[in-house]
Amino acid sequence: MNTAMEHWAIGKTALITGGTQGIGRATAEALIAMGARVTVTGTRARLDCYDSPIIGADYIQADLTWPEARTDVASHFTALDILVNNAGRGSPREYEQEEFEAVIDTNLNAVMDLSVRLHPLLKASGGSIVNVGSLASFLALRETPAYTASKAGLLGLTRALGDKWATDGVRVNLVAPGFIETRMTEGARQNPDHEKRLMKAIPMRRWGRPEEIAEAILFLASPAASYITGQSLAIDGGLMLR
Numbered sequence: 234m235n236t237a238m239e240h241w242a243i244g245k246t247a248l249i250t251g252g253t254q255g256i257g258r259a260t261a262e263a264l265i266a267m268g269a270r271v272t273v274t275g276t277r278a279r280l281d282c283y284d285s286p287i288i289g290a291d292y293i294q295a296d297l298t299w300p301e302a303r304t305d306v307a308s309h310f311t312a313l314d315i316l317v318n319n320a321g322r323g324s325p326r327e328y329e330q331e332e333f334e335a336v337i338d339t340n341l342n343a344v345m346d347l348s349v350r351l352h353p354l355l356k357a358s359g360g361s362i363v364n365v366g367s368l369a370s371f372l373a374l375r376e377t378p379a380y381t382a383s384k385a386g387l388l389g390l391t392r393a394l395g396d397k398w399a400t401d402g403v404r405v406n407l408v409a410p411g412f413i414e415t416r417m418t419e420g421a422r423q424n425p426d427h428e429k430r431l432m433k434a435i436p437m438r439r440w441g442r443p444e445e446i447a448e449a450i451l452f453l454a455s456p457a458a459s460y461i462t463g464q465s466l467a468i469d470g471g472l473m474l475r
Contacts, residue, residue: 336379337386363407370388370409412469
């Protein structure tokens with residue numbers, strides 16, 4: 234990597250939704266270490282309400298299910314270079330209509346809303362959006378229809394916005410993590426039989442780490458990906474090969 238690429242994030246302004254834990258946290262910490270100014274959102278009252286607060290990040294409390302929360306988040310910025318739409322949720326009750334709609338609101342509608350609201354700032358900076366999808370962007374998870382629908386929709390949205398905003402100099406891409414060591418997969422990791430079945434399906438025979446997804450997000454947000462837009466990258470240890 235040349236010297237310019239090593240320092241590409243210095244002075245950049247980034248927003249990472251759902252950035253207090255897991256993939257969002259790993260991405261925030263990596264960008265801070267590279268010299269970026271990073272703001273993360275979360276649902277708790279303050280950043281220090283989390284077990285291990287991120288050092289060097291600004292914080293906005295926001296439940297992005299609600300439009301007024303998205304309006305508030307966008308109002309905090311007068312300049313923006315990187316938007317990572319990472320906040321998401323699932324539910325064991327997604328076959329109930331109210332819960333189905335809440336998951337769609339968080340995982341898909343919020344992404345569209347924030348991206349449109351922040352588009353003028355990203356256009357001014359020649360910025361980049363990275364959406365955090367899932368293998369559910371490509372595969373059906375029958376117990377979570379809302380999560381599956383939202384992540385599949387996010388793939389389509391990424392393509393549409395990548396096409397629409399290409400001439401504005403705003404790149405829009407998606408990462409699709411597989412089974413990663415995060416809070417969302419804790420139950421599966423604590424169930425030896427379930428974990429064994431999962432590992433058989435993954436050619437690399439291990440869980441992914443949040444840092445491995447963060448590296449891909451940083452790549453797509455960086456000048457190294459300057460000719461890439463509307464694309465998706467599965468980071469799954471080879472699971473999609475099966």
